[in-house]
Amino acid sequence: xxxxxxxxxxxxxxxxxxxxxxxxxxxxxxxxxxxxxxxxxxxxxxxxxxxxxxxxxxxxxxxxxxxxxxxxxxxxxxxxxxxxxxxxxxxxxxxxxxxxxxxxxxxxxxxxxxxxxxxxxxxxxxxxxxxxxxxxxxxxxxxxxxxxxxxxxxxxxxxxxxxxxxxxxxxxxxxxxxxxxxxxxxxxxxxxxxxxxxxxxxxxxxxxxxxxxxxxxxxxxxxxxxxxxxxxxxxxxxxxxxxxxxxxxxxxxxxxxxxxxxxxxxxxxxxxxxxxxxxxxxxxxxxxxxxxxxxxxxxxxxxxxxxxxxxxxxxxxxxxxxxxxxxxxxxxxxxxxxxxxxxxxxxxxxxxxxxxxxxxxxxxxxxxxxxxxxxxxxxxxxxxxxxxxxxxxx
Amino acid sequence: xxxxxxxxxxxxxxxxxxxxxxxxxxxxxxxxxxxxxxxxxxxxxxxxxxxxxxxxxxxxxxxxxxxxxxxxxxxxxxxxxxxxxxxxxxxxxxxxxxxxxxxxxxxxxxxxxxxxxxxxxxxxxxxxxxxxxxxxxxxxxxxxxxxxxxxxxxxxxxxxxxxxxxxxxxxxxxxxxxx
Numbered sequence: 001x002x003x004x005x006x007x008x009x010x011x012x013x014x015x016x017x018x019x020x021x022x023x024x025x026x027x028x029x030x031x032x033x034x035x036x037x038x039x040x041x042x043x044x045x046x047x048x049x050x051x052x053x054x055x056x057x058x059x060x061x062x063x064x065x066x067x068x069x070x071x072x073x074x075x076x077x078x079x080x081x082x083x084x085x086x087x088x089x090x091x092x093x094x095x096x097x098x099x100x101x102x103x104x105x106x107x108x109x110x111x112x113x114x115x116x117x118x119x120x121x122x123x124x125x126x127x128x129x130x131x132x133x134x135x136x137x138x139x140x141x142x143x144x145x146x147x148x149x150x151x152x153x154x155x156x157x158x159x160x161x162x163x164x165x166x167x168x169x170x171x172x173x174x175x176x177x178x179x180x181x182x183x184x185x186x187x188x189x190x191x192x193x194x195x196x197x198x199x200x201x202x203x204x205x206x207x208x209x210x211x212x213x214x215x216x217x218x219x220x221x222x223x224x225x226x227x228x229x230x231x232x233x234x235x236x237x238x239x240x241x242x243x244x245x246x247x248x249x250x251x252x253x254x255x256x257x258x259x260x261x262x263x264x265x266x267x268x269x270x271x272x273x274x275x276x277x278x279x280x281x282x283x284x285x286x287x288x289x290x291x292x293x294x295x296x297x298x299x300x301x302x303x304x305x306x307x308x309x310x311x312x313x314x315x316x317x318x319x320x321x322x323x324x325x326x327x328x329x330x331x332x333x334x335x336x337x338x339x340x341x342x343x344x345x346x347x348x349x350x351x352x353x354x355x356x357x358x359x360x361x362x363x364x365x366x367x368x369x370x371x372x373x374x375x376x377x378x379x380x381x382x383x384x385x386x387x388x389x390x391x392x393x394x
Numbered sequence: 395x396x397x398x399x400x401x402x403x404x405x406x407x408x409x410x411x412x413x414x415x416x417x418x419x420x421x422x423x424x425x426x427x428x429x430x431x432x433x434x435x436x437x438x439x440x441x442x443x444x445x446x447x448x449x450x451x452x453x454x455x456x457x458x459x460x461x462x463x464x465x466x467x468x469x470x471x472x473x474x475x476x477x478x479x480x481x482x483x484x485x486x487x488x489x490x491x492x493x494x495x496x497x498x499x500x501x502x503x504x505x506x507x508x509x510x511x512x513x514x515x516x517x518x519x520x521x522x523x524x525x526x527x528x529x530x531x532x533x534x535x536x537x538x539x540x541x542x543x544x545x546x547x548x549x550x551x552x553x554x555x556x557x558x559x560x561x562x563x564x565x566x567x568x569x570x571x572x573x
Contacts, residue, residue, distance in 0.1 A: 020406035045396065069463060092460055092467065093544050096529070133401045151397040169529040169545045179563060194405045209563035212556030220556040234562070244561030361397075383396060 001108030002039045003343040006145075009034065009138050021131050023184045026374075032127060033377040034135055038348060038364050039384045040108075045152045045362075048112050052282045053102055053352040053359035056114060056273075059280075060264050061357075063272055064091055067263045076288060077268040078303055078331050080240050086249035087259040095258035096166040097356075098192075098231070099125070099159070101363075103372075104282075104350040107341035111281040112350065115335075120257050120265030121233050121306070123184060124351060124378060126191040128363030129155035132380045139382075150383040152362050156195065158355035163199035165356065171228030171254045173204060175221060178233040180207035185233050192231060208234050217247040229254040236262040237304050267303050267333045289332035298334045302327040308373040313337060323371050339370050347372070348379065425499035427517055427525060434498060444498065447514035451496035455516035456480055458528035459490035460544055473521040494519040497527060518544065 009015070012034060016024045024032035067073040068088040079087060100119035106112035136151045176193045178185040189205065196203050204221065211227070212220040219227045230253055232239070239245050240262075248255075263269065270286040277283060294300050300312040309325025315337055340347035346366040353361045365376040428434040434444035461480075462468035468477035472491035481487045495517035518526045526544040 019403055042396075089471065092462060092471065094460065129398075130401050130403065133398060136397065150395055153397045155398070156401045157398040166529065190406055194403055197404050198402065207563070209560050211562050212559040213561055214554035215557045216554065218554050220554055224553050224556050226554050235565075238565040239562060242562050242564050 001041075001044055001106070003036050003346070003348075004039050005036045006034070006139070009135070009142070012135070015134065015138075016131065019130065019134075020187065020190065021126065023187055024127075024131075026184070029375065031377055032131065033379050036344075036379060037135075038343075038379060038381040040152070040381060041386045042150075042383050044108055045383055048106060048108075049104065049350065049352055049362060050152065050359045052104075052112055053354060054357075056102060056282060057100075057354050057357060057359065059273060059277060060117060060119070060269065063269060063276065064260055064263050066276075067272070068092070068260070073268075073272065076272075076331075077263060077266045079262060079266075082246065083240055083249060083259070083262075087262055090255075090258045091260040095254065095260070096169045096256065097258055097261060098162055098166070098256050099353065099355045100257075100261075100264070101125075102352045102354065104352055105338055105340050106350050107343075107348075112352075113284050113338050114270075114282050115284075115349070116267055116301070117264050117269060118306075118351075120261045121235055122351075122353075123188045123233070124363050124365060125155070125188050125353075127378045128153065128351065128353060128361060129159065130191065132363060132378075135380045136382060145382055146384055148385045151381065152383060153360075155353050155355060155361040158358055158360040159192070159195040160199050162356040163196045163201055167199060167201050170201065170256070172202070173221065173225055173227060174201060174229045174231070175204045175206045175227055176231045176233075177206045177208045177211065180209055189231065189233050203231075206230075208232065211244070213244055213247060218251050219244070219247070219253045227253060229256060231256045235304070235306070236265070265304075267301050267305070268331075270335060271333055284338050285336040287334050289334050291332075294334070297337050299337050300332050300334055302330055302332050304330065308367075308371045311371050313339075313370065315339065321370060323373060340372075346379075349376070425497060427495055427497050429495045434496075438498070438500075443500070443512055447498040447512055448496055451514045451516040452493055454514075454528075455493040455518075456490065458516060459493075459518065461488040461490055463488065465489050469521075471520055472518065476519075476521075491518045493517065495525070 013024070016032065067077065068091050074084050099122065100117060101122035102117055103115040104112040105115060133151065133153050133156065136145070136149065139145045140149060176189040178189040193203055193205060206221055210222055214220055214226070219230070221227055232255060236259065239248065268288065271288050274283050274286040289300055294312055294314045296314050296318060297316050298314055302310050305311065305325065305327045308323055310327040311323045313321040340349060346368060347370055348364045348366040349372040351363045351365065352359060353363070362381060364379050364381055365372055366379055367373060367376040426434065426437055428437070431444045431448050434447065435441045438444060460471070465477055468489040468491060477489045477491055479487055480490050493516040497515045497517055499513045515527050520526060529545045
């Protein structure tokens, strides 16, 4: 794994505009950054990222089975009591799931270490599945990449295939919903909806704020149609907390991601996985936080923190690092500190996409800090044929 | 190759997308949900196919029915005495609902005669009286495994008068949502 500086495509901004990639620059700061790319060998991708992702995904699903049968685990994950049976039922019915993203610390040496599962509302999807793909094709055509270069990225094909597979299991009408004013979230659901349409699924779009409630507790769209299935790019735990949430279990509304994903998008899954698979090369030691002082070598994360918010890090050398955020209260976990490796002052975090149950691609976000936050930039990657390196090193 | 062969956009692209035309033949299909072979024969007048469809559905029912760790959990979803203990052959025992009906679908030619061959699937009735069938397509991007997802059979859209809105989204304005 190397960071390779490269020439940008002169027309990439026009290309971004042509495909609706409106958030390549966020608040005047670059988000899409193609002045460099990460180069991997095929072995690194297949052995160190793809295979562990599929294995961890299977371990996570097995853990759901255990959690739904355990009041104690539900308690540890702070699942509100009124939602527990509903969540368990959604798992027993195997209500269909679509996608998730695992975040890994990986630098080409040693096993990738799982930071967390983003299994409810993962974003950075469009840039990974589409714009990164287009970058590779363009740079191959321009001769900016070695011939035969490839990319670990069949996210698009897997999404269309997944929608096609679950199509008959999706209640209609089917709507995609995100927060109205979030450009990035709206971009993500627009892309997912695009993929659903390509799979032949008729579907609409709706702002989360526009969802209505009928007198008998069913959820409606703006035309008073009862929503059959809702893809919501909105955290399940927030839905639970908000005023309409209490109606979810009896509303008949199907959700994607389904309610059982609340057990995996929760950082409490990390200590449970560690307990069940202690010493697994891709897992970091983790435990539920007792609220005491954070010892050296540990990181504290709230169960529900997103975008690297409210993380406390106490490194082996005694340095401490804290990020701000809205998740000040509520239970936390501890995870062994395993800082990201720096590449020219940047700290890349590997987002490994799992669509259905298939590990099918990565997207890399790098921040200038050890904690990857919403200030991170998306940097493309390529799989480079390694034959020339032996000659160089000889 | 580890990447998609193509990456098309339908809605998001401002450029017109070339869609591959797909010639669909003019055939229609017929599908019924029957609670007995007799009901199936009464509708289709084809006792041979009905019997085969019933037998195949019954065979598939064990593999595709939802799986529960104990009888109580199964009966909570499917009603009292509607569940049976099963075994997957690898000494894992579990509980699943009993098949309460079956689907038969056949392609029909233009003159209204059923073509050779058929598809059938088991149907289950939940404790609320709704019918369910196993979702198709285990394998591929999804792993098969412990039971198949169930699909409600009656998916006709219905309408309801909305009495309030904006009960969701109150956490959204203060921060980014995605991860």
